[in-house]
Amino acid sequence: MTLRELMDAGLFQVVNEGADPERTVDCVFCCDLLSVAMGKAPAGCAWVTVMANLNTLAVASLTDAACVVLASGAALDETAAERARQQGITVLATDQPIFEAALMIHHRIHG
Amino acid sequence: MDDSLVLEYDVPGDDFTRAGEASSATKATLKRLGLPADIIRRVSIVMYEGEINMVIHADGGKATVTVSPDAVTMVLKDTGPGIPDVDKAMQAGWSTASGAARDLGFGAGMGLPNMKKWSDRMTIDTAVGVGTTVTAVIDL
Numbered sequence: 001m002t003l004r005e006l007m008d009a010g011l012f013q014v015v016n017e018g019a020d021p022e023r024t025v026d027c028v029f030c031c032d033l034l035s036v037a038m039g040k041a042p043a044g045c046a047w048v049t050v051m052a053n054l055n056t057l058a059v060a061s062l063t064d065a066a067c068v069v070l071a072s073g074a075a076l077d078e079t080a081a082e083r084a085r086q087q088g089i090t091v092l093a094t095d096q097p098i099f100e101a102a103l104m105i106h107h108r109i110h111g
Numbered sequence: 112m113d114d115s116l117v118l119e120y121d122v123p124g125d126d127f128t129r130a131g132e133a134s135s136a137t138k139a140t141l142k143r144l145g146l147p148a149d150i151i152r153r154v155s156i157v158m159y160e161g162e163i164n165m166v167i168h169a170d171g172g173k174a175t176v177t178v179s180p181d182a183v184t185m186v187l188k189d190t191g192p193g194i195p196d197v198d199k200a201m202q203a204g205w206s207t208a209s210g211a212a213r214d215l216g217f218g219a220g221m222g223l224p225n226m227k228k229w230s231d232r233m234t235i236d237t238a239v240g241v242g243t244t245v246t247a248v249i250d251l
Contacts, residue, residue, distance in 0.1 A: 032216060033216055033217075033219040033221070034215070034216035034217055034219075035160065035163070035216075035217055035218075035219040035220075035221035035222055035225060036219050036221055037216075038156055038159060038160060038221070038225055039156065039221055039224075039225040039228060039229070043148070043152055051215075051216040053127075053215055053216070054127070054128050054131075055127060055130060055131065055215055055216060055217070056216070058130065058131030058134070058135065058159065059131075059159070061131075061135065061138075062131065062134055062135070062138060062152075062155035062156060062158075062159050063152065063155070063156065064148070064152055064155075079128070087135075
């Protein structure tokens with residue numbers, strides 16, 4: 001599944017489309033501790049978290065995550081949203097809790 | 112002739128909004144150099160953890176990245192408080208990070224263990240009251 005297909009599925013609010021919507025989403029990764037995510041987030045993952053700050057974006061970029069999915073109504077402030085735009089990071093959002101958000105993506109990837 | 116490329120960065124202290132700038136700049140440079148994606152990812156992780164450590168614990172410091180034909184070497188040097196017990200600091204889950212750092216999602220006690228995990232070699236030179244220098248090498 002590509003990021004474009006995930007965004008077009010209508011499951012999530014698209015906070016920032018990002019620079020590479022045709023990128024493939026390989027898997028889902030859930031974590032709110034940034035240092036744990038830094039060490040374990042797989043490249044190409046959809047990273048589901050409630051941690052919405054500038055450092056989340058840095059970790060997503062450096063681990064080469066495909067996108068960030070903000071769950072449980074978490075939201076970027078304007079500074080962070082601008083950073084996402086500058087760095088071309090795909091950011092989605094939902095009011096759903098982490099598990100439900102991750103499960104929706106998992107089902108999309110694996111059918 | 113020395114084929115090494117040296118990148119130097121000042122890491123600001125206690126400013127989480129700028130943490131990651133050196134890592135991002137390094138990542139961009141390594142991409143331009145055409146290094147393999149897995150190497151760039153490993154360097155990024157090690158650099159970022161080193162940066163965050165300096166922001167949280169040492170009021171900033173200096174990061175020097177040397178890209179040579181056979182390795183990427185990162186030297187992260189600070190003049191902070193030093194590490195009283197390196198063995199403890201290397202234990203996953205052990206942390207002295209502040210509440211502010213934890214509120215942002217840091218302080219899980221994974222910084223140095225992550226750096227070691229993703230490096231081929233890592234050394235820590237530290238003295239209490241003097242500072243800490245972490246040297247991490249990733250072979251090419």
